[in-house]
Amino acid sequence: xxxxxxxxxxTSFDLLYEKYKNMALxxxxxxxxxxxxxxxxxxxxxxxxWLHCRELKDDGGFKAWMMQILVRTAYRxxxxxxxxxxxxxxxxxxxxxxxxxxxxxVIAREEAERIAGAVRALPIKQRTVVVLYYYQEYKVSExxxxxxxxxxxxKSRLHTARKMLRGSLMSEPGMTVRELV
Amino acid sequence: MREQEAWEEKIKNVLDLECDGVTASRDLKDxxxxxxxxxxxxxxxxxxxxxxxxxxxxxxxxxxxxxxxFATGHAVSLSTHSFLPNPTGVTxxxxxxxxxxxxxxxxxxxxxxxxxxxx
Numbered sequence: 167x168x169x170x171x172x173x174x175x176x177t178s179f180d181l182l183y184e185k186y187k188n189m190a191l192x193x194x195x196x197x198x199x200x201x202x203x204x205x206x207x208x209x210x211x212x213x214x215x216w217l218h219c220r221e222l223k224d225d226g227g228f229k230a231w232m233m234q235i236l237v238r239t240a241y242r243x244x245x246x247x248x249x250x251x252x253x254x255x256x257x258x259x260x261x262x263x264x265x266x267x268x269x270x271x272v273i274a275r276e277e278a279e280r281i282a283g284a285v286r287a288l289p290i291k292q293r294t295v296v297v298l299y300y301y302q303e304y305k306v307s308e309x310x311x312x313x314x315x316x317x318x319x320x321k322s323r324l325h326t327a328r329k330m331l332r333g334s335l336m337s338e339p340g341m342t343v344r345e346l347v
Numbered sequence: 348m349r350e351q352e353a354w355e356e357k358i359k360n361v362l363d364l365e366c367d368g369v370t371a372s373r374d375l376k377d378x379x380x381x382x383x384x385x386x387x388x389x390x391x392x393x394x395x396x397x398x399x400x401x402x403x404x405x406x407x408x409x410x411x412x413x414x415x416x417f418a419t420g421h422a423v424s425l426s427t428h429s430f431l432p433n434p435t436g437v438t439x440x441x442x443x444x445x446x447x448x449x450x451x452x453x454x455x456x457x458x459x460x461x462x463x464x465x466x
Binding site: 180183187188191192195196201205208209212213216217277278281282285296297300301303331332 | 371382383
């Protein structure tokens with residue numbers, strides 16, 4: 167499919183878009199925390215994929231190559247934009263937690279919201295690495311290649327992120343999502 | 348170690364949960380297709396523009412070179428076919444004769460060339 171894409175086949179492009187669109191959107195959303203902005207990032211990414219697909223040497227490495235474009239675009243966009251979520255989005259997220267049935271679910275939900283808030287509060291460098299490592303399950307070496315940094319830098323960012331997450335969750339126990347975000 | 352794994356599993360689950368229900372909007376594909384078309388048009392225009400620039404550049408280069416060549420030829424002809432007025436009427440040149448250098452004076456007159464040589 168990638169070979170056909172490189173030959174300029176639009177159908178292959180459409181199929182690849184269908185295959186990767188949500189994965190790309192989720193990654194961009196987790197990095198930037200902004201849904202409309204994430205769609206713009208996905209749009210830019212796929213346009214770049216179409217325009218530069220002939221530069222891809224290894225057809226098997228399409229996903230990694232596309233992710234590299236996406237992550238770099240998201241990273242640049244995330245650096246520009248503020249980390250604050252729009253109020254409506256915060257409310258929507260808080261409302262998700264209204265549909266629970268037991269006390270354990272309430273606690274689990276609150277803990278999840280606290281972790282999510284802590285991840286959102288991470289600086290973009292650390293957040294990007296956390297998303298790629300935990301959500302996309304990429305190896306440290308793959309993340310390093312994607313971001314164009316040394317493996318040691320990725321490890322260091324992961325370590326800092328874990329420390330910050332633990333720190334922010336331990337210092338504010340029992341905090342609700344509205345207070346955290 | 349187990350605690351660490353559980354903690355990391357939690358982070359992963361939370362991130363999964365965050366993306367729950369987040370899907371690409373229907374018009375995203377249309378926007379992408381539109382932008383691709385625009386980019387291709389832009390690239391085409393750029394190519395045309397660069398071809399124009401190339402043609403203009405080559406023409407300008409040719410003009411400059413031919414102008415330069417003409418000017419150089421003119422300058423050479425000026426230097427080889429003209430001399431400054433010499434009020435003394437004598438030109439002194441160095442000349443090699445029988446293995447040694449000697450001064451040669453050339454006196455110019457209107458009708459004839461009077462050559463006085465020394466050495």
